[in-house]
Amino acid sequence: MVDAREDPLEARVRAWYLGAAEPPVPERLYELVARLGTETSPTNPVRHIATRRRAPAGSFLVAVLVAAAILVVGVLFISSLHGPGSLGPSVGPTASAPASPTPVAAALAPYRLSLAVTAGRSPGPTLTISTAADCASLPAGWDTQFCALVLRSTWESIIGQVDPFGPPASPPVTTSGTGPSVTWYAALARAEIDGDASICRDVATETWITFGTGLGGAAPQAGSSISRPVHPIAFCLADLRRKASEGAFTVESPPYKVAGVLTGDTINMFVDPGAVARLAGASAPPNDPAIACAQGQLTRDACQELVDAAEVALGSRLAAVQDLGAYGQPIPCRSRLVSPCPPPPSGTWLGSVIANLGAGGFVAFDGALVGGQLQVTEVPFAP
């Protein structure tokens, strides 16, 4: 179909498409096609097909089965961020991080849920979950884990250091991805139930929104794009308010097999009536840039520290920042920058931050722990 008279631009566009590395087809689409005849026919409503479906942008907390981990580089690693030998630039991933909740003995906060959709059962009644034993009526596995975790009274006591992209508590039945970490979804659910806006200012939430299409959307995948403008905190607050005003939201479990048939559960979560009032005073800052924590390289806490410190160091320039990316690699020294590379800062190197100021170019920082305090140093960077 290539025309010999094709102009250079057409050839360039065609070549670009030819060279584009297209992502593999998600396994869920093959599953969908395979299941079409077994669960529905064109005379039955197709919406009842129990396939994994990403919720529309703006809805909150839909568990997903996507390869979130491949969005970022390598596997997550956990290290003591404040101890000797922590996260130096030459330290590679040393261990895959468990999606274990933060080990905090949190108080319990009862909440209400109902099982809306599950295989072979009728929708369940509304239950008040006061103890983990109350979760026993849910399908075993992800559902009961999620249910028990949400009992913790704060989202901070639930979320893990590798969330939101941590590995799932139980492997998904498909091979298309790592699946969601139950702690991430439970933490989000707790914040939603309470109308706790503080989760919106966490780098985990901001990263999720930045690279996803919304909090409720599928986990970000390799190839995700940033849709500018992204204002993750404002988006998060709007989502929390919407759920609070609606009084409920749904959570979908990762798919699993029952008698060889792929299925999944949908759980209705009921928002605390006081959530609307608690969210009334919450607001996003004037500058609310896209945030990207390189999850294969940094823990949540490390990313938060680096981003916070970089924002302070940016000063008045912060108003122009469109994106902030935090990395666990010495990026400036490996990129096309002013030569020679600056010497590494003293102390224990922690990570780098690159700020995209749009027309104002890029600003980069190295972050190091000096005397137990994080210090950021501006370094030349010219992509």
Next chain:
Amino acid sequence: MAGSAGGAKEWPEREAAFKSLVGARLNRAYGLAWHLLGDRSDAEDACQAAILAAWSAWPRLQDQDRFDAWFDRILVNTCLEHLRRRARRPQVALADEPGIPGRDALAASLEHDVMSRALAGLNPEQRVTVVLRFWADLTTEAIAERLGIPPGTVRSRLHYALDALRVELDREDGHG
């Protein structure tokens, strides 16, 4: 099932045919949606919606030889709806990874972004036309059939889309 093509007896065969036809085209369908939408999750959603829509409409497709154009049209319309909804927010495609592992990858991603940004700047109709022409390698007539517009309109859209791309790429390349 009233009014459907084929009777109840034929349904299992038609069902199998549908699954076979769609299954064999999933790779292309997902690629098309991904190029149109620039986002894996959105592409997956669009494909799923298109498959389900096609499944519902399948009994009404009389000529299976027209499956490709028919299914493409459903998918493209699904993607167009998505793009039009999204048009309120300008899209800028960035590198695949938020991490920047090294110089080469960074340079490659930036070069990738030049074209990505230029394509993202097209309006939905232009973008669809460009993707069908240069990615799917379809003729003007085949594009027209899929979009339900005259071939002349396809040519016009391509012309304006390429003009817009040229301006944007010149600007990005520092010549504008």
